[in-house]
Amino acid sequence: MxxxxxxxxxxxxxxxxxxxxxxxxxxxxxxxxxxxxxxxxxxxxxxxxxxxxxxxxxxxxxxxxxxxxxxxxxxxxxxxxxxxxxxxxxxxxxxxxxxxxxxxxxxxxxxxxxxxxxxxxxxxxxxxxxxxxxxxxxxxxxxxxxxxxxxxxxxxxxxxxxxxxxxxxxxxxxxxxxxxxxxxxxxxxxxxxxxxxxxxxxxxxxxxxxxxxLDELRYLTRSTVEMETKGDIGVMADVAGVFDFEQDGNKATFSAEQEHLNEILLAAGKLDVIKFDSSPPTLEDLFMRHYEG
Missing domain, CATH: 3.40.50.300 (P-loop containing nucleotide triphosphate hydrolases)
Incomplete structure (x- = not known):
């Protein structure tokens, strides 16, 4: 090129x-x-x-x-x-x-x-x-x-x-x-x-x-995770790389840092997962990172 x-x-x-x-x-x-x-x-x-x-x-x-x-x-x-x-x-x-x-x-x-x-x-x-x-x-x-x-x-x-x-x-x-x-x-x-x-x-x-x-820049922000388990999902709040944790019964949403995704997945695997959806950061997330402050 x-x-x-x-x-x-x-x-x-x-x-x-x-x-x-x-x-x-x-x-x-x-x-x-x-x-x-x-x-x-x-x-x-x-x-x-x-x-x-x-x-x-x-x-x-x-x-x-x-x-x-x-x-x-x-x-x-x-x-x-x-x-x-x-x-x-x-x-x-x-x-x-x-x-x-x-x-x-x-x-x-x-x-x-x-x-x-x-x-x-x-x-x-x-x-x-x-x-x-x-x-x-x-x-x-x-x-x-x-x-x-x-x-x-x-x-x-x-x-x-x-x-x-x-x-x-x-x-x-x-x-x-x-x-x-x-x-x-x-x-x-x-x-x-x-x-x-x-x-x-x-x-x-x-x-x-x-x-x-966009793929190169996505590492700059956190993915959004929606999760549902049979086990006590509250323990996910203490896993490294988990932020903005919100729990509703056995369901939770939180932000996940890319470099800690492996630890998050290992922790989730112990809880008998029913649902685990991860959405990558959008361009708006990347943009706001530079203008929030």
């Missing part, structure tokens, strides 16, 4: 405010990277640097092996981008704007455009000034997905969409993923990232605090 996006130690300040102090991550060819963090963590600033909209103060940032600031025009020919709040020309219709965006990019697939318009249920004859936020997002998404790009950058792309449209967006991203496209997805919908991403990058206060696949 080759590196499509490469950021190393990127820094950015606005006056005395330091927005990014150390941002380093990569997006490989054919990889979907989930870029997550709360408002003010540095996600959008990072994306604007990648797009060549603002200039970094330090570090290295490349797309397709080219400097994102010096070669932004060349880079833009091969990328599609959708921001979290799409601004449109109010006097033009949605259809006219989609066609304009496609023409600016260098063409596009009209059959795919028509397919996406139908999928996203967009009335393309309406003027943009009469669109809701969700419909403005649809215009941006349809335009971006109607052209062939090597890298797709989405910054909160489903903001304003209803759950059905969110699901359709996810299905279309999965198609891009299966086609080997590279995708950087910044989203506040953690289930969306969990479903689509090969790798997750968590940013906090302008620094990358975790990066890796």
């Amino acid at each position: 080759t590196e499509v996006v490469k950021m190393e130690g990127v820094q950015k300040s606005f006056g005395k405010t330091k927005a990014l102090s150390d941002v380093s991550f990569t997006v490989e060819s054919g990889e979907v990277v989930g870029f997550i963090g709360p408002n003010g963590s540095g996600k959008s600033t990072t994306i604007r640097i990648l797009l060549g909209i603002i200039r970094r103060n330090g570090g290295n940032a490349e797309i397709f092996g080219m400097d994102v600031w010096k070669n932004s025009l060349e880079i833009h020919k091969r990328i599609s981008y959708v921001p979290g709040d799409v601004n449109l020309w109010g006097s033009l219709t949605g259809g006219e704007i989609i066609d304009l965006f496609m023409k600016l990019h260098g063409g596009g697939d009209k059959e795919r455009r028509d397919y996406l318009i139908k999928r996203f249920e967009l009335d393309t004859k309406k003027k943009a000034k009469n669109y809701s936020k969700g419909n403005r997002q649809k215009v941006g998404l349809i335009a971006a997905l109607s052209v062939q790009s090597d890298l797709y950058i989405f910054d909160e792309p489903t903001s304003g969409l209803d759950p059905l449209m969110e699901s359709i967006f996810q299905e279309e991203i999965e198609k891009l993923k299966n086609a080997g496209k590279s995708i950087l997805l910044s989203s506040h919908i953690l289930s969306e990232v969990e479903r689509l991403a090969d790798k997750v990058v968590i940013v906090r206060k302008g620094e990358i605090v975790e990066t890796g696949t």
Whole structure:
């Protein structure tokens, strides 16, 4: 796999405010990277640097092996981008704007455009000034997905969409993923990232605090265990690695640390187990680990 996006130690300040102090991550060819963090963590600033909209103060940032600031025009020919709040020309219709965006990019697939318009249920004859936020997002998404790009950058792309449209967006991203496209997805919908991403990058206060696949990061948090036994289940509360133990008769739920799972299973095996369900930590668990405090 080759590196499509490469950021190393990127820094950015606005006056005395330091927005990014150390941002380093990569997006490989054919990889979907989930870029997550709360408002003010540095996600959008990072994306604007990648797009060549603002200039970094330090570090290295490349797309397709080219400097994102010096070669932004060349880079833009091969990328599609959708921001979290799409601004449109109010006097033009949605259809006219989609066609304009496609023409600016260098063409596009009209059959795919028509397919996406139908999928996203967009009335393309309406003027943009009469669109809701969700419909403005649809215009941006349809335009971006109607052209062939090597890298797709989405910054909160489903903001304003209803759950059905969110699901359709996810299905279309999965198609891009299966086609080997590279995708950087910044989203506040953690289930969306969990479903689509090969790798997750968590940013906090302008620094990358975790990066890796979900499987690689799951060790950071505890699994949730639901258990029912014939024996005295209360003894499980004292087993190493068991936390947040709650008992209801011969049933219990608790959190289990990964490194102690073997001890927990050995202890459970002595109690004549009726039920033992273990759920791995979710992306939300991983995210909250870094923001609870």
